[in-house]
Amino acid sequence: MGSLKMDHLELKEKRAEIAQMRDVFALMEEHGHEQVVFCRHARTGLKAIVAIHNTTLGPAIGGCRMIPYETTDEALEDVLRLSKGMTYKCGLADVDFGGGKMVIIGDPAEDKSPEMFRAVGRFVGGLNGRFFTGTDMGTEPEDFIHAARESASFVGLPQSHGGSGDTSIPTALGVLQGMRAIATHLWGTSSLAGKKVAVQGIGKVGSKLVEMLLEEGASVVVADLCEERCAEWKQRAPEQVEISQVDVIHQVDCDIFAPCARGGIINDRTLDELQCRAVVGSANNQLEADRHGDLLHARGILYAPDYLVNAGGLIQVADELEGYQAERVLAKTKAIYDMVLEICERSKRENIPTCRAADRIVVERMENIADLRRMILGYDRNQNRKVGRG
Ligand SMILES: NC(=O)C1=CN([C@@H]2O[C@H](COP(=O)(O)OP(=O)(O)OC[C@H]3O[C@@H](n4cnc5c(N)ncnc54)[C@H](O)[C@@H]3O)[C@@H](O)[C@H]2O)C=CC1
Numbered sequence: 001m002g003s004l005k006m007d008h009l010e011l012k013e014k015r016a017e018i019a020q021m022r023d024v025f026a027l028m029e030e031h032g033h034e035q036v037v038f039c040r041h042a043r044t045g046l047k048a049i050v051a052i053h054n055t056t057l058g059p060a061i062g063g064c065r066m067i068p069y070e071t072t073d074e075a076l077e078d079v080l081r082l083s084k085g086m087t088y089k090c091g092l093a094d095v096d097f098g099g100g101k102m103v104i105i106g107d108p109a110e111d112k113s114p115e116m117f118r119a120v121g122r123f124v125g126g127l128n129g130r131f132f133t134g135t136d137m138g139t140e141p142e143d144f145i146h147a148a149r150e151s152a153s154f155v156g157l158p159q160s161h162g163g164s165g166d167t168s169i170p171t172a173l174g175v176l177q178g179m180r181a182i183a184t185h186l187w188g189t190s191s192l193a194g195k196k197v198a199v200q201g202i203g204k205v206g207s208k209l210v211e212m213l214l215e216e217g218a219s220v221v222v223a224d225l226c227e228e229r230c231a232e233w234k235q236r237a238p239e240q241v242e243i244s245q246v247d248v249i250h251q252v253d254c255d256i257f258a259p260c261a262r263g264g265i266i267n268d269r270t271l272d273e274l275q276c277r278a279v280v281g282s283a284n285n286q287l288e289a290d291r292h293g294d295l296l297h298a299r300g301i302l303y304a305p306d307y308l309v310n311a312g313g314l315i316q317v318a319d320e321l322e323g324y325q326a327e328r329v330l331a332k333t334k335a336i337y338d339m340v341l342e343i344c345e346r347s348k349r350e351n352i353p354t355c356r357a358a359d360r361i362v363v364e365r366m367e368n369i370a371d372l373r374r375m376i377l378g379y380d381r382n383q384n385r386k387v388g389r390g
């Protein structure tokens with residue numbers, strides 16, 4: 001512990017930093033959030049935020065992302081946007097869960113420890129079933145083996161530990177289904193053979209997607225902060241794989257651009273530089289703002305809404321909480337194809353961007369369920385209280 005004088009100085013600096021932070025309640029109001037929980041565990045260095053956006057459809061669910069965010073504000077903004085996206089994802093995937101997400105401020109390569117994830121387990125457990133979480137960027141199914149020792153609020157654990165396993169497999173499959181639907185809409189065939197796809201980020205999801213695309217006979221251009229990952233793919237399939245620099249992957253002249261890293265890649269700077277016919281990827285929040293979906297539409301670039309095509313992981317973990325059935329997960333994930341086609345057709349028919357068409361379906365569904373849940377199911381005399389979900 002430092003001297004008292006140092007502590008005062010530090011306190012002053014901290015206060016100045018806090019004064020710079022945006023008002024959390026104002027941000028929650030802006031996005032419509034229910035709850036935000038800040039978690040700190042000194043011994044393991046854990047600093048995390050859980051955001052619960054909306055529980056109209058059921059308890060919140062959403063992965064846990066670990067990134068060395070530069071500021072608390074950046075982490076807060078990410079978790080607020082991601083959890084809101086989960087509400088929409090749950091609505092469209094027709095699962096009985098609401099939107100939530102967790103972020104850990106830290107470098108996954110340096111800062112992880114089993115004890116840190118046990119601390120995650122205790123914090124998330126303290127939410128008493130209001131929030132379930134599993135993997136996202138920077139976290140692996142194995143991390144949650146430690147978390148699950150402290151509470152039962154974790155999903156996507158390895159199958160050897162009673163979970164449904166790696167969620168990036170169904171996620172990649174859902175993205176592939178989205179691409180097939182886009183191909184049907186644009187080119188009259190669901191085959192991706194001969195198509196060129198630029199994949200930004202070849203981590204858990206991106207690498208599985210690349211594998212599936214190569215099997216389909218597509219060629220891919222890959223970019224990742226980790227250059228060795230790109231080199232490995234080039235070595236595995238030299239005829240079908242090209243490597244791009246990370247800062248220009250969105251500019252590649254291709255049929256489909258597949259963002260599979262962080263969000264916000266479709267923005268004022270990149271929009272005019274895109275040279276693809278469609279955007280279909282796993283990254284959450286690909287549009288920096290909703291208006292970028294309108295601008296894509298105006299440019300004639302077909303956008304498969306991220307929260308629709310990347311729902312495979314959610315479908316799997318939601319199923320896990322209800323008694324995991326691999327065939328059911330596969331069938332629901334494959335159905336992403338039909339939903340993407342439906343949204344493309346609605347977008348064409350009503351001349352609205354695909355992202356707006358998808359949002360409308362979610363809002364309609366949520367209003368219907370909210371209305372239904374206002375009905376009381378009955379009266380439990382023994383408990384002397386009303387029963388029902390709503
Ligand atoms: N894992 C899952 O099941 C799901 C993931 N997602 C989303 O898909 C995206 C990828 O997730 P994961 O594959 O699980 O994460 P990951 O952490 O395994 O992989 C992300 C990859 O992107 C790379 N990367 C980061 N910034 C980059 C940049 N600027 N340019 C190029 N590469 C960059 C990283 O080096 C890493 O290889 C995230 O947005 C995540 O939220 C969405 C639904 C489910």
Ligand SMILES: O=C(O)CCC(=O)C(=O)O
Nearest residue numbers: 062063133134135313314
């Ligand atoms: O993996 C999970 O826990 C839920 C899925 C998710 O976080 C996502 O789709 O972004």
